[in-house]
Amino acid sequence: MSLLLIAWRLVTSRGLHHGVSALVLSLGLGLMLATVAVGDAARDAVSSMAARYPLVVGPKVGPVPLVLGSLTGLQDLEAGTPLDTVGDLTDDPRVQAVVPLLAGHAVQGHALLATSPDYLQPRERFPLVDGRVFEAGAGDEVVLGAKAAESLALGVGDSVGIEHQHAGAPDEPGALKVVGVLAPTHSAADDTLFCDLEAIYRSHGSAQDHDHDHDHEHADPLPSPRLVSSILIRPTDDAALLSLQEDLQDRGLEVALTGQTLRRIADRLAGGGRLLRLLVGGVVLVTFLSLLMSTYGSSLVQGREVAVLRVLGARRLQVVGVVAAATLMVVLAGALGSLVVGSVIAGVAEGVLRDELGLDAAVSLLSGRAPFYLGGGLLVLVLAGVQPALAAYHLQAAEALTAPAGSGLATRSYLRWSMRFLVPLVVFIWAEQMVAEHGTEGFSRPLDAESSALFDAHRAWTTGDTPESLVALDGSTAVIEGYMYALGDPWEVEDFYLLALNPRLPRCPFCYRAPTRHERILVTSPGGVHEVAPGMVRITGLLTIQPDERDQLVVALDTFEVVVDE
Amino acid sequence: MAATDSSEPRAPQSASTSKPMLELRGVRKAYPRPGGGKLQALELAELTVPSSCCCAVVGPNGSGKSTLLHVLAGLLRPDAGSVVVGGVSLQGMREADLDRFRARNVGYLLQGGQLMDCLSAEENVMAALHFAGRRRTRPKARALLEQLGVAHRAAHLPTALSGGERQRVALARSLANEPALLLADEPLASLDSEGATALAVLFGTLVRERGLTLVVATHQPERLSPDMVVELCRPWSREGAS
Numbered sequence: 001m002s003l004l005l006i007a008w009r010l011v012t013s014r015g016l017h018h019g020v021s022a023l024v025l026s027l028g029l030g031l032m033l034a035t036v037a038v039g040d041a042a043r044d045a046v047s048s049m050a051a052r053y054p055l056v057v058g059p060k061v062g063p064v065p066l067v068l069g070s071l072t073g074l075q076d077l078e079a080g081t082p083l084d085t086v087g088d089l090t091d092d093p094r095v096q097a098v099v100p101l102l103a104g105h106a107v108q109g110h111a112l113l114a115t116s117p118d119y120l121q122p123r124e125r126f127p128l129v130d131g132r133v134f135e136a137g138a139g140d141e142v143v144l145g146a147k148a149a150e151s152l153a154l155g156v157g158d159s160v161g162i163e164h165q166h167a168g169a170p171d172e173p174g175a176l177k178v179v180g181v182l183a184p185t186h187s188a189a190d191d192t193l194f195c196d197l198e199a200i201y202r203s204h205g206s207a208q209d210h211d212h213d214h215d216h217e218h219a220d221p222l223p224s225p226r227l228v229s230s231i232l233i234r235p236t237d238d239a240a241l242l243s244l245q246e247d248l249q250d251r252g253l254e255v256a257l258t259g260q261t262l263r264r265i266a267d268r269l270a271g272g273g274r275l276l277r278l279l280v281g282g283v284v285l286v287t288f289l290s291l292l293m294s295t296y297g298s299s300l301v302q303g304r305e306v307a308v309l310r311v312l313g314a315r316r317l318q319v320v321g322v323v324a325a326a327t328l329m330v331v332l333a334g335a336l337g338s339l340v341v342g343s344v345i346a347g348v349a350e351g352v353l354r355d356e357l358g359l360d361a362a363v364s365l366l367s368g369r370a371p372f373y374l375g376g377g378l379l380v381l382v383l384a385g386v387q388p389a390l391a392a393y394h395l396q397a398a399e400a401l402t403a404p405a406g407s408g409l410a411t412r413s414y415l416r417w418s419m420r421f422l423v424p425l426v427v428f429i430w431a432e433q434m435v436a437e438h439g440t441e442g443f444s445r446p447l448d449a450e451s452s453a454l455f456d457a458h459r460a461w462t463t464g465d466t467p468e469s470l471v472a473l474d475g476s477t478a479v480i481e482g483y484m485y486a487l488g489d490p491w492e493v494e495d496f497y498l499l500a501l502n503p504r505l506p507r508c509p510f511c512y513r514a515p516t517r518h519e520r521i522l523v524t525s526p527g528g529v530h531e532v533a534p535g536m537v538r539i540t541g542l543l544t545i546q547p548d549e550r551d552q553l554v555v556a557l558d559t560f561e562v563v564v565d566e
Numbered sequence: 567m568a569a570t571d572s573s574e575p576r577a578p579q580s581a582s583t584s585k586p587m588l589e590l591r592g593v594r595k596a597y598p599r600p601g602g603g604k605l606q607a608l609e610l611a612e613l614t615v616p617s618s619c620c621c622a623v624v625g626p627n628g629s630g631k632s633t634l635l636h637v638l639a640g641l642l643r644p645d646a647g648s649v650v651v652g653g654v655s656l657q658g659m660r661e662a663d664l665d666r667f668r669a670r671n672v673g674y675l676l677q678g679g680q681l682m683d684c685l686s687a688e689e690n691v692m693a694a695l696h697f698a699g700r701r702r703t704r705p706k707a708r709a710l711l712e713q714l715g716v717a718h719r720a721a722h723l724p725t726a727l728s729g730g731e732r733q734r735v736a737l738a739r740s741l742a743n744e745p746a747l748l749l750a751d752e753p754l755a756s757l758d759s760e761g762a763t764a765l766a767v768l769f770g771t772l773v774r775e776r777g778l779t780l781v782v783a784t785h786q787p788e789r790l791s792p793d794m795v796v797e798l799c800r801p802w803s804r805e806g807a808s
Contacts, residue, residue, distance in 0.1 A: 001693055001696040001704075006682075006693065009682075009684040009685050009689070010684050012684075013683065305682045305683070305684065308676070308680055308681075309682070309693070309697075310641065310665070311668070312693055312694045312697045313665050313669020313694075313697035313743075314669075314697050315662050315666075316661070316665075318697075398633075398636040398641040401636075401680070402632060
């Protein structure tokens, strides 16, 4: 006989009651963990996607369809961008990598993406199980995604034909030879075939040249000059990114900043995200109250048993141990169950992100913020679970023995203590909402030494020989989440950009958050209100930047001076 | 009598000694009333119970019988007066020491048995042995149940036992720590005539053969053939009663 055995008997004697409690904990905590983990994974996936190709160029369809069509395949893109642009960009010193894309073709129902071999880089992301990647300019080679290879029952050395986008068009027999098969990547690539642009151009050339005695039409001939659907670009650095964007826009092309566009999509979904977080907060609250009610119900029954233990000679701390252990067993079961529930939800969400949004997200409950939430949730639940143990400690055995059945530990003090435990719960939910809303970087904080050094480096990189006094941050008052700088030549600007740079991720164009383009800047100064017109703008004072309630950066204009040279 | 300062309270003296098992002087206990003030539950000027004696405590409901037993068990501290059990003063003893004293020296047969419903009959007895600091509790528990004729119900939960069986298991539990003092609160109330007679005989045997001091709160003292009867009346005073 041990105290743990008595605790176990207390739990199992009301197995259904405690089982339901553990289930409720599992569902509540599991839902919370899954929500956090999926959010983290989706954000990481977006960042990863944006990091590979910060710029996307294509036809004038708007940045969102362009990015979705180019990076996820969720949107059909017409071939409308001259192939010559690819050549120009390849020769541009500001460009590190250029990958053209031409969609709209298929092989027996599987998408065929014409691109360059660079698309299948890095190799860790697109590992091969057999063969090699098609060579640049090879018009007769194709690489198969894992699912496509399995579905088509094809391997290296086999041949496939290309379907054009017109009804009844027969495949071009033996047009492409399989030279490689990719390993499963758990992304849209698994169901895709990859070939060089040249393969499609040759195919169209032969299709247009072939005998037209048959009854189908070529609904999608590629006109001359050759076109591509879109172009993925990786600039050498941030400055190159922005100047490239400007140049390409001047050429009448749609240019999308991948990170910005994806974040815009995320912002549009933010309303739903906030609602989800509120719902999760509600679930946590209900879970907590459920545990309170469960322990309250248990205490009604346990009160007399605790009194009997005291009669048998159990000390107060011993009965505390018994009751606390019984409650913790339920909480522990709920925690373990939450990992199972969270894993199941995460697994489902992973598939949805991959299939519906084209995001290659690896959802894990053991990384990112999820362990923090698990720890916080368990702490709150343990606090709730400790409550009946405290009630047991304060139980007057003599009173409980003579009290009516069912009155047990249920005293006014029980409810009073319960209310006290609601405080940390509310704090936890509030913190959860804040972290979810702003991220751990989002809270205002003073500029520290590390941030100052980063800022100095970034400023020097951005502005070159900009005088020290040109842009400065007041370290004593700056409570920002990023830095501010102006772009231009160096300060003769057509437009004035404010970009927030995450200090944790220096010199990364995807770390820009909520870029804001200001067409007009009104400056309040002792001399009155001035409008900063395009022209020479020289900033000589101090800046402070703070996020407003919409998380947009707001410049405190009255804290810096702008001198407009007439 | 001065309070015992030792953290390890002395055991009550055996029946062979001349000192009484219980000595109470000027004991008073009042409970707070819901509407304010206090309700006097027990007033006892003096009570001395010798060892190896069966003492029946009688009185109407509300006269303080259960309160007296709680005080003797160390579950309640009197507002005034002194309580000496087996030569050990409970007054001023720390609560943990009272718990240890009760676990090792006092058996308490609660009203209606009051077994722990989550534990089997055997585990109820084992729990008492555990808190009394005994080891190898299962064989001892089984032996006690055998002595009381309920060993065949050892694995059953209390809810599966009859009233008589529950009372016997409860008695086995209260005897598990081999107490010098056995307190019993209305032990015959929930039993039929035959069961009550059997239990009364058992009590007599425990007193005569094991030298146990038995204090029984009861409305049926005649069934027990007690050596002494203490009659409690409802306290007439109402301190601060509204």
